[in-house]
Amino acid sequence: MTHAADTDAAVRTGRTAARGRRKGRRRGSAIAPYLQAAPMALVFLIFFVLPLAATVLVSFWQYTQYSIEPAFTAQNYGDVFYGCLRDLPNLCTTFRTYLSTLKFGLIVWAATLVIGFTIAYFLAFHVRTLKVQVILFIICTIPFWTSIVIRMISWIPLLGRNGLVNQTLLFMGAIDTPLEGLLYSDFAVILAMVHLYTLFMVVPIFNSLMRIDRALIEAARDAGATGFQTLAFVILPLAKPGILIGSIFVVTVVMGDFLTIGIMGGQQIASVGKVIQTQMQFLQFPLAAANAVILLVAVLGGVWALLRLVDIRKEL
Amino acid sequence: MVELAAVTKRYGSAVAVDAISLKIKAGSYCCLLGPSGCGKTSTLRMIAGHEDVTDGDIVVGHRVVNDDPPARRGTAMMFQSYALFPHLSVAENVAFSLRMKGVDRNNRRARADEMLKLVSMEDYADRSPNQLSGGQQQRVALARALMTEPSVLLLDEPLSALDPFLRVRMRSELRRIQAELGITFIHVTHSQEEAMALADLVVVMKDGRIAQSGPPREIYNAPRNRFVAQFMGGHNIIEDSGRTIAVRADELEVRPADAPGGGHSAVVREVEYRGPDVRLSLETEAGEALTAVMGERAFFDGRITPGARVCVGWRPDAVHALAQDA
Numbered sequence: 001m002t003h004a005a006d007t008d009a010a011v012r013t014g015r016t017a018a019r020g021r022r023k024g025r026r027r028g029s030a031i032a033p034y035l036q037a038a039p040m041a042l043v044f045l046i047f048f049v050l051p052l053a054a055t056v057l058v059s060f061w062q063y064t065q066y067s068i069e070p071a072f073t074a075q076n077y078g079d080v081f082y083g084c085l086r087d088l089p090n091l092c093t094t095f096r097t098y099l100s101t102l103k104f105g106l107i108v109w110a111a112t113l114v115i116g117f118t119i120a121y122f123l124a125f126h127v128r129t130l131k132v133q134v135i136l137f138i139i140c141t142i143p144f145w146t147s148i149v150i151r152m153i154s155w156i157p158l159l160g161r162n163g164l165v166n167q168t169l170l171f172m173g174a175i176d177t178p179l180e181g182l183l184y185s186d187f188a189v190i191l192a193m194v195h196l197y198t199l200f201m202v203v204p205i206f207n208s209l210m211r212i213d214r215a216l217i218e219a220a221r222d223a224g225a226t227g228f229q230t231l232a233f234v235i236l237p238l239a240k241p242g243i244l245i246g247s248i249f250v251v252t253v254v255m256g257d258f259l260t261i262g263i264m265g266g267q268q269i270a271s272v273g274k275v276i277q278t279q280m281q282f283l284q285f286p287l288a289a290a291n292a293v294i295l296l297v298a299v300l301g302g303v304w305a306l307l308r309l310v311d312i313r314k315e316l
Numbered sequence: 317m318v319e320l321a322a323v324t325k326r327y328g329s330a331v332a333v334d335a336i337s338l339k340i341k342a343g344s345y346c347c348l349l350g351p352s353g354c355g356k357t358s359t360l361r362m363i364a365g366h367e368d369v370t371d372g373d374i375v376v377g378h379r380v381v382n383d384d385p386p387a388r389r390g391t392a393m394m395f396q397s398y399a400l401f402p403h404l405s406v407a408e409n410v411a412f413s414l415r416m417k418g419v420d421r422n423n424r425r426a427r428a429d430e431m432l433k434l435v436s437m438e439d440y441a442d443r444s445p446n447q448l449s450g451g452q453q454q455r456v457a458l459a460r461a462l463m464t465e466p467s468v469l470l471l472d473e474p475l476s477a478l479d480p481f482l483r484v485r486m487r488s489e490l491r492r493i494q495a496e497l498g499i500t501f502i503h504v505t506h507s508q509e510e511a512m513a514l515a516d517l518v519v520v521m522k523d524g525r526i527a528q529s530g531p532p533r534e535i536y537n538a539p540r541n542r543f544v545a546q547f548m549g550g551h552n553i554i555e556d557s558g559r560t561i562a563v564r565a566d567e568l569e570v571r572p573a574d575a576p577g578g579g580h581s582a583v584v585r586e587v588e589y590r591g592p593d594v595r596l597s598l599e600t601e602a603g604e605a606l607t608a609v610m611g612e613r614a615f616f617d618g619r620i621t622p623g624a625r626v627c628v629g630w631r632p633d634a635v636h637a638l639a640q641d642a
Contacts, residue, residue, distance in 0.1 A: 213399060215395045218386075219393070219401070220401075222364065222365075222366070222393045223413035224417060233416075237403045
């Protein structure tokens with residue numbers, strides 16, 4: 001009886017407190033949360049939503065060699081895919097470019113996922129102290145300390161024709177002539193991207209793994225799960241939100257890239273980003289805008305598909 | 317049968333469990349009882365195989381299981397936080413061990429339903445664990461642990477997260493299931509009430525050692541030393557002519573100072589009405605604090621009020637001598 005009475009009293013004081021809070025909010029500070037969110041919202045609106053809207057608008061404009069005319073046309077989209085249907089089953093340039101970009105996206109995604117998950121797993125489950133975790137994390141961010149140009153340049157002495165890797169392999173007798181494909185190739189592009197973007201996978205996956213109750217892993221072991229079964233049936237499913245967020249980061253960044261592909265590919269590899277950049281150099285802004293919109297739709301489609309795989313709101 | 321032979325656990329230089337030896341008969345309900353940090357959970361986790369044994373042997377059945385993985389020991393553990401897999405349904409949680417063994421889906425489901433029936437949770441098979449209350453999660457965790465058909469079930473503070481009302485109900489539930497299955501339960505708790513209510517064998521632990529083990533009645537009535545008496549509660553520990561004695565609070569006889577019978581003189585400091593009985597805090601002339609529990613009727617028939625001078629005595633056979641603390 002006394003217990004029930006206590007609970008009643010607790011509930012009553014709780015309610016009074018809640019009422020007090022509600023009243024306080026009504027009295028003055030109803031707009032405070034909006035003010036807090038306003039700066040970011042403004043930045044987002046002015047520097048992201050507006051330009052994006054402008055891009056979509058311009059993609060429907062006409063252009064000549066020296067001018068852009070605000071008159072509606074769908075011609076730009078037609079130009080992007082010019083001849084694509086006619087040439088099937090042969091792929092037109094646009095399709096080939098998209099396919100190549102998609103290929104990079106998939107390979108880099110798969111590589112960063114495997115490497116990122118492994119690193120995150122190590123950090124979350126094998127490193128015991130927060131201090132060491134922080135130190136190792138900082139080490140992971142080292143690639144971001146230098147500018148992209150310096151990073152790219154520094155690959156040359158390593159991967160170049162007379163670079164360290166070739167010299168070493170020659171010295172060891174593993175090869176007779178230097179490997180040509182190390183620099184300015186698909187391999188170089190993928191290497192540079194993986195080395196940079198793996199961190200985008202590590203952080204969200206680490207975050208997911210840290211939230212897994214360690215007792216769950218013991219419970220799995222108690223139920224007779226092998227190490228691999230625990231990974232497949234407990235850890236991976238619970239790491240899904242982190243994997244998803246990391247995947248979105250990596251895929252969107254790789255799909256839009258033109259700098260890494262340009263430099264590491266020796267300006268020889270086509271990518272959608274590169275196409276857009278070239279069109280802009282030739283002042284074909286409406287065409288570039290149309291390409292950008294198509295790329296955006298493609299990437300958003302990919303993100304949408306990923307979100308269908310995991311209900312992220314439920315998992316967060 | 318579970319037997320611990322000089323089982324020791326050291327973390328670096330800190331000794332968590334110090335050469336514990338204990339025999340637990342098959343089919344009995346054993347409670348490891350003690351304050352936090354006494355080594356009871358480490359002991360349980362070593363039996364489960366989730367913690368390596370630094371020294372000594374653990375025998376389950378007739379086998380030394382020191383180096384066996386948890387699933388091969390014939391034990392199953394129920395975790396304090398329940399440790400239900402949040403991404404699996406209740407039925408999938410219960411059938412997890414079968415899935416690991418490669419049992420097909422239909423069989424798994426049938427066995428899971430059977431287990432859920434045992435803990436009266438068959439209506440919740442398709443729910444997700446986070447849709448369940450604490451008590452319901454606990455039942456699911458119990459069903460999952462029992463699914464592996466263990467000969468020993470290990471329970472790590474299973475009732476501590478429940479509200480008092482539910483705790484009492486789950487207590488009888490645990491007792492019922494243990495009797496029904498006839499398997500050994502080893503239950504870690506810091507509540508002496510829980511241990512006395514459930515156990516056939518209570519093992520009181522302190523600083524990594526066993527302070528006393530025995531049936532609950534023996535431990536309550538004949539605590540070996542001051543620590544056990546204090547921890548079990550309900551005892552007055554009195555220095556009496558050079559020795560330390562324990563007298564149960566309900567064995568103290570409190571009479572008004574002018575009543576015949578003699579005894580120690582004391583002052584009533586506080587009166588706590590508890591329903592079936594009344595708890596009196598007394599202070600003797602020597603400044604010793606005593607606690608007496610007397611029946612409600614006896615209290616209200618007497619003339620005892622806070623601040624009153626009283627006489628405290630006890631029958632000679634109520635005295636239990638304590639060993640000096642180790």
